[in-house]
């Protein structure tokens with residue numbers, strides 16, 4: 293396949309197939325670029341040792357922000373709900389806090405997680421494996437507010453627009469994404485004003501964000517400013533150009549939605565500072581980690597020790613779309629070892645052993661490998 297010079301001159305997506313990403317995003321086999329380093333320093337992942345915790349403290353939860361983090365004033369913030377509704381609404385934070393609230397435990401993962409492992413590597417945020425986190429999100433069910441506004445019968449999608457703005461692929465925009473009406477009316481989709489029991493931190497969407505359990509993170513719009521019910525599919529950049537599984541720049545591709553099954557392991561022992569290679573003493577060690585899927589329950593995790601697979605013990609079933617803990621006792625014998633973990637969900641989907649390449653580097657749920665030296 294030739295990845296070079298596949299240019300797309302089209303900018304604003306109209307109806308019809310999506311144009312590809314602009315040439316700046318051509319995949320490369322070369323070393324990390326200054327632009328990737330810049331993004332990596334702004335957007336951080338979850339240190340793998342935080343997998344020990346059922347709920348991720350906000351400072352350890354991964355963060356992905358396309359543009360700048362807006363500095364918003366909560367007390368004067370207003371959410372507008374309009375478009376194809378019976379009654380347009382404008383709600384301040386005080387009013388939203390008086391509405392019925394729910395708390396959902398949700399594992400969020402960036403769709404680009406695993407991107408930097410791909411060869412060639414799509415140029416974007418260069419995640420390794422840990423662009424994930426699990427939090428308790430508290431707020432008003434979206435369905436409750438859509439019920440109050442009254443969705444018109446011929447509506448097809450709901451568009452969510454954040455307060456953050458910038459340029460991506462040459463297109464000036466505010467960050468915006470849509471959901472089909474069916475998903476928007478799910479009882480667990482929430483307009484959250486709290487993360488783990490306190491006000492949202494600035495980087496996670498203060499004062500208000502959407503949380504869509506089971507979907508990759510791009511659906512959960514932060515700094516939520518407006519909700520528009522629409523009668524035709526939304527064609528904004530983050531919907532029609534970004535977040536698609538594409539073979540090449542010219543392929544319209546298919547939209548990214550639910551999180552593919554994945555498991556991760558807490559790397560055992562202690563790391564080398566620079567290489568992160570692990571060092572461990574011989575003897576019994578409890579391997580542990582967590583597994584999740586946006587398609588439904590995780591039903592099995594297999595742990596690979598130097599290429600032989602053993603079924604891990606799964607803890608109690610997960611709550612909603614949160615991760616599920618797994619453990620496997622191992623007796624480490626001296627030498628070099630490669631550990632791996634591989635989850636399967638209720639649909640029968642299982643993590644690939646080999647890379648599953650696509651042009652934007654989306655949904656790469658390849659199995660994690662951890663090299664350990666036992667001595």
Ligand SMILES: Nc1nc2c(c(=O)[nH]1)N[C@H]1C(S)=C(S)[C@@H](COP(=O)(O)O)O[C@H]1N2
Nearest residue numbers: 354355356357358402454467509510513514
């Ligand atoms: N307004 C806005 N919402 C956004 C984004 C953004 O850049 N702007 N990034 C999205 C992406 S790609 C992800 S993966 C999640 C990350 O959420 P977190 O930073 O709270 O972990 O937010 C989503 N919501």
Ligand SMILES: [Mo]
Nearest residue numbers: 402403509510
């Ligand atoms: Mo993301």
